[in-house]
Amino acid sequence: xxxxxxxxxxxVKRTGEKVFLECVQDMDHENMFWYRQDxxxxxxxxxxxxxxxxxxxxxxxxxxxxxxxxxxxFSLILESASTNQTSMxxxxxFMQGEGSNQPQHFGDGTRLSIL
Amino acid sequence: xxxxxxxxxxxxxxxxxxxxxxxxxxxxxxxxxxxxxxAGEAPTFLSYNVLDGLEEKGRFSSFLSRSKGYSxxxxxxxxxxxxxxxxxxxxxxxxxxxxxxxxxxKGTKLSVIP
Numbered sequence: 461x462x463x464x465x466x467x468x469x470x471x472v473k474r475t476g477e478k479v480f481l482e483c484v485q486d487m488d489h490e491n492m493f494w495y496r497q498d499x500x501x502x503x504x505x506x507x508x509x510x511x512x513x514x515x516x517x518x519x520x521x522x523x524x525x526x527x528x529x530x531x532x533x534f535s536l537i538l539e540s541a542s543t544n545q546t547s548m549x550x551x552x553x554f555m556q557g558e559g560s561n562q563p564q565h566f567g568d569g570t571r572l573s574i575l
Numbered sequence: 576x577x578x579x580x581x582x583x584x585x586x587x588x589x590x591x592x593x594x595x596x597x598x599x600x601x602x603x604x605x606x607x608x609x610x611x612x613x614a615g616e617a618p619t620f621l622s623y624n625v626l627d628g629l630e631e632k633g634r635f636s637s638f639l640s641r642s643k644g645y646s647x648x649x650x651x652x653x654x655x656x657x658x659x660x661x662x663x664x665x666x667x668x669x670x671x672x673x674x675x676x677x678x679x680x681k682g683t684k685l686s687v688i689p
Contacts, residue, residue, distance in 0.1 A: 464617075491675075502681035503618075503662065518676070550617065556675060563608055563620035564677060 462487045464567035466551050472573045479538040481570050483551030491554050492534035493518075493564065494526065496547040503550065509534055510556070541574045548572075577601045577665050579680035586686045587653055595648045595683045597663035605675065609637050609648045610662040612682070618662055621648070650685075658687045 467482035485492065493508040495518075505518030507526040515526050523545060527535040534553075538545055548571050552564040578600045587593040597607070606625040610618035624630055624639035624646060636649040648661055663680040 495679075500681065503664075503679040505676060505678075508676065561606060561623045561625065563610075563623065565620070566617035568617045569615075 462489075462553070462565040464551055464553055464565050466549075466567040466570050468570050469568060470571050470573075472575060473538075473541050474575055475541060475543060477538075477541045479541050479572070479574075481536040481538075481549055481551075481572070483534045483536070483553075483567055484532050485534075485551075485553040485565070486532065487553070487555065487565075488531065489553040489555050489565075490531070491556050492528065493552040494524075494534065494536045495550045495552065496520070497550055497569070498547050506536065543574050546572060546574045577667070577678035579663055579665055579678060581661075581663050581680040581683045583681070584684045584686070586688060587650075589653055589655060589687055589689050591653050592649065592651050593653060593685065595650075595661050595663075595685065597646045597648070597680055599644045599646075599663075599665050599680075601644070601665055601667075603668035604641060604665060605668045606666040607637075607639055607646050608664040608666065608677065609635075609646075610664065612660045612662060614659070621661075653687050655687050655689070658685060660684045 463486045494506045495503045509515045509528040525537045550569045551567040554564045609621040612618040622637040629638045634651045639646045660682040662682045664677040667676045
């Protein structure tokens with residue numbers, strides 16, 4: 461089974477702090493994603509990466525950056541945390557092949573509160 | 576871009592059948608996924624449709640009509656553990672940006688009552 465592990469289930473930080481959320485997958489997947497999930501808004505894509513050191517903006521990248529130095533690890537960075545970044549953050553990965561029907565596999569999520 | 580609509584909430588009785596609808600308006604289409612998400616947990620993959628028709632997997636089935644921009648998830652013999660949110664997600668055509676992307680609906684919260 462694919463295992464996607466997020467470093468923290470719950471995290472509390474203060475406004476203005478730099479926050480790092482870590483995600484590791486164990487299936488050698490090329491593609492990794494960061495979403496946030498908010499009530500009434502569903503899952504929204506922040507950033508994704510399709511290879512080491514490669515990154516692409518999703519629908520809501522403002523206030524975030526990412527790092528992918530190793531294939532198995534994808535980090536989400538809140539440069540200067542703000543209260544509107546309080547949310548559930550979900551990491552996902554999948555193996556891409558031509559015509560692939562492979563689903564994205566999700567981690568358990570990090571519930572981040574910014575005070 | 577993609578616009579995906581699902582009902583916000585549904586309630587059904589244990590042992591019954593429930594159908595959760597998903598409609599989409601898209602600039603392209605390359606498959607539709609259904610996920611189940613229990614409160615406080617990760618979404619887990621249920622089904623995938625890319626061609627028209629019905630895909631059956633145990634108590635769960637998923638249907639797709641590409642011409643109508645419509646899918647549904649059918650849950651039979653409902654159990655209390657089926658109480659969860661069900662997420663419909665449409666995959667974009669490969670854009671050359673390095674990966675397929677998914678656009679998710681807001682999810683349907685299903686409550687199964689005795």
